[in-house]
Amino acid sequence: MHMSDALLSVPVAAATWGAAAAAIAYSSRRLQKKEGEKTIPLMGVLGAFVFAAQMINFSIPATGSSGHLGGGMFLAILLGPEAALLIMASVLSVQALFFADGGLLALGANIVNLGLIPAFVAYPLFYRNIAGEGLRPGRLVTGAFIAVIFALQLGAFAVVLETSLSGISDLPFISFLSLMQPIHLAIGVVEGVITSLVLLFLLKTDEQVFRLESRHQEGQPFRRNLIAGFLLAALLLGGLGSWLASEHPDGLEWAISRVAGKEEIAAPPEGVHKRFAALQEWMSFLPDYNFRTVNVKTVATPEGKNGESVFARRIGVSVSGLLGAGVIIIWITIIGLFLRKRVGARSADG
Amino acid sequence: MANPGRAFADLGTLERLAHQDSPLHRLDPRTRIITTFIFILTTVSFDRYAVLELLPLFLFPVAIIALANISPLYLARQLLLLSPFVIFVGIFNPLLDSHPVRIFDTVEIAAGWISFCSLMLRFLLTAGSALLLMATGGIMGLGMGLQKLLVPGEFVIQLLLLYRFIFLLLDEANRMIMARNNRTFNGRGRGPRVAASMIGTLLLRTIARAERVHQAMLGRGFRGELRAMKDIRFAASDFFFLAGWCSFFAIVRLVNLPDIVGSLIIGL
Numbered sequence: 001m002h003m004s005d006a007l008l009s010v011p012v013a014a015a016t017w018g019a020a021a022a023a024i025a026y027s028s029r030r031l032q033k034k035e036g037e038k039t040i041p042l043m044g045v046l047g048a049f050v051f052a053a054q055m056i057n058f059s060i061p062a063t064g065s066s067g068h069l070g071g072g073m074f075l076a077i078l079l080g081p082e083a084a085l086l087i088m089a090s091v092l093s094v095q096a097l098f099f100a101d102g103g104l105l106a107l108g109a110n111i112v113n114l115g116l117i118p119a120f121v122a123y124p125l126f127y128r129n130i131a132g133e134g135l136r137p138g139r140l141v142t143g144a145f146i147a148v149i150f151a152l153q154l155g156a157f158a159v160v161l162e163t164s165l166s167g168i169s170d171l172p173f174i175s176f177l178s179l180m181q182p183i184h185l186a187i188g189v190v191e192g193v194i195t196s197l198v199l200l201f202l203l204k205t206d207e208q209v210f211r212l213e214s215r216h217q218e219g220q221p222f223r224r225n226l227i228a229g230f231l232l233a234a235l236l237l238g239g240l241g242s243w244l245a246s247e248h249p250d251g252l253e254w255a256i257s258r259v260a261g262k263e264e265i266a267a268p269p270e271g272v273h274k275r276f277a278a279l280q281e282w283m284s285f286l287p288d289y290n291f292r293t294v295n296v297k298t299v300a301t302p303e304g305k306n307g308e309s310v311f312a313r314r315i316g317v318s319v320s321g322l323l324g325a326g327v328i329i330i331w332i333t334i335i336g337l338f339l340r341k342r343v344g345a346r347s348a349d350g
Numbered sequence: 351m352a353n354p355g356r357a358f359a360d361l362g363t364l365e366r367l368a369h370q371d372s373p374l375h376r377l378d379p380r381t382r383i384i385t386t387f388i389f390i391l392t393t394v395s396f397d398r399y400a401v402l403e404l405l406p407l408f409l410f411p412v413a414i415i416a417l418a419n420i421s422p423l424y425l426a427r428q429l430l431l432l433s434p435f436v437i438f439v440g441i442f443n444p445l446l447d448s449h450p451v452r453i454f455d456t457v458e459i460a461a462g463w464i465s466f467c468s469l470m471l472r473f474l475l476t477a478g479s480a481l482l483l484m485a486t487g488g489i490m491g492l493g494m495g496l497q498k499l500l501v502p503g504e505f506v507i508q509l510l511l512l513y514r515f516i517f518l519l520l521d522e523a524n525r526m527i528m529a530r531n532n533r534t535f536n537g538r539g540r541g542p543r544v545a546a547s548m549i550g551t552l553l554l555r556t557i558a559r560a561e562r563v564h565q566a567m568l569g570r571g572f573r574g575e576l577r578a579m580k581d582i583r584f585a586a587s588d589f590f591f592l593a594g595w596c597s598f599f600a601i602v603r604l605v606n607l608p609d610i611v612g613s614l615i616i617g618l
Contacts, residue, residue: 004435004439004476005390005393005394005472005473005476006394006436006469006472006473006477007469010391010394010395013394024505025502028502028505031504040507041511041560041564041567043508044507044508044509044511044514045511045512045557045559045560046556047512047515048511048514049515049519051516051520052516052520052522052552052556053523053553056523056526056527056548056549056552057545058540058544059537059540060541069549086505086508089505090505090508090509090512094512094513094516096480097480097483097484098360098481098484099360099428100429100477100478100481103477103480104390104480104483105387105390105476163439168398168469169439169440169443170462171439171442171446172446176439193542194546197542197543198550198553200546202553202554205550206554209553209557323608323611323612323615323616324607324610324615325405325608325612327611327612328406328607328608328611329405329408332408332412335409335412336412336413336415336416338416339413339416343372343417
């Protein structure tokens, strides 16, 4: 499930981009140290493989629907988490850019949900511990199955968390969660089965594939967990911060307008308060994500001309606005047609 | 994305659009990447109830569609195919956020409808502009731009290789799927077991191919870095493009244009 730009707020997007960028930088550095440039072509090709493999769909017995391979966990098992993260990041970039699946701003969130979580959380926590060293089919399959399900559950949880923290959708956290987790449990089981089957096939045909990653035994799992924990903490903190920054004032404002009724909570008209409000207003290019100076002002002033509530004014639907919007749409259309015509004329000339 | 035929057609269309020549295509890729990014940031930074305020932003995609000679129908079709998830998440807004809001002084609707409209507009603007970015530059331009913007080189090369190989591997997957479908009846033999061996086989072939390609690249002097025949340059036109659009975005963000235009008209 891809996050979409439209559902994200700037702070959440920034936090997830930060986590994704850190993970990409860390993985690139480690890979370079480990293998030099030799894995790069292989990674590019395997990224394309993920696309192609997702095309090979299959019918799920006893249901009318079909499923396909996920990618993140599968790649982590074959190539190690660093390469898997980089491959998933580029697969998601291509999906965002060429299919608008996700979006540029949501790319960070998608890399976290579908790359970082499978490769750096589910893989070391479940797959590594269950599968262990060596290639025993039973443990391999069990590990892969459980890790895939866990990765999808956590990924779905992350989608819900990011959406809720952004506050664009009104879906309450718990209801959205109770919708997403079961759906992703079903998807996880299907993905777990196909991942396990492919791994079994590879084990039977060509064991060499499992040695693509040059294994290294210097107590890696612990450090991996540490990094994963650190990144997750950063993500949560960023998210929490953004919640405090953008949601709480909302609630506060509601509470104020409800409690005070006529919203006449007079802020001291002079002095520090006013100066700060003015300063904030001047500085806030993105007022929604600062401390809502607009609303502070609205609350502080007495009722508006027609007795509109704070709420209605914040939404700001007015006749003049509608009229102006109509005119602007007409302008944009005219400009578009004009530009098109000029370009057309020029290319006809040339 | 489950249909290889469509994925092919989409990539092909974008590639064809990217190879056109227009003033926009001649811009430095960095200019287009940064402008698009600022555009998306501006769009999502609006209040969740902003509807009318978002409308002036449509000037950006409309101007690019017009200047770069892109079919609006193509774009509309892509956006329509992508919309279900956003609609699913947003459609509950009207039910959950039912505070009545008065519009036109007479009609009352739930505030949720307004945030839903806002969500859909955001979706159109952000998803559309990402597609337009690719339609005016293509993958090579993007790669060069990203590298100049200090994205790790390994990542960029990987991205370019991935893109090149998508065409080859989609073709291969397509042939395998066709072969399977021609040999199976009534849905028997289309289950996970067969698909698993297909995916496994595809993987083994892909790895073998990757090794051959790598050898060939090494033979031609590949040292793990990206080189281009033509260096990209940040020219005066880039500066005007970037500065012009960014000031437009800033004005739209800071000033409620529809309201001002409307009051002017009413005032007249």
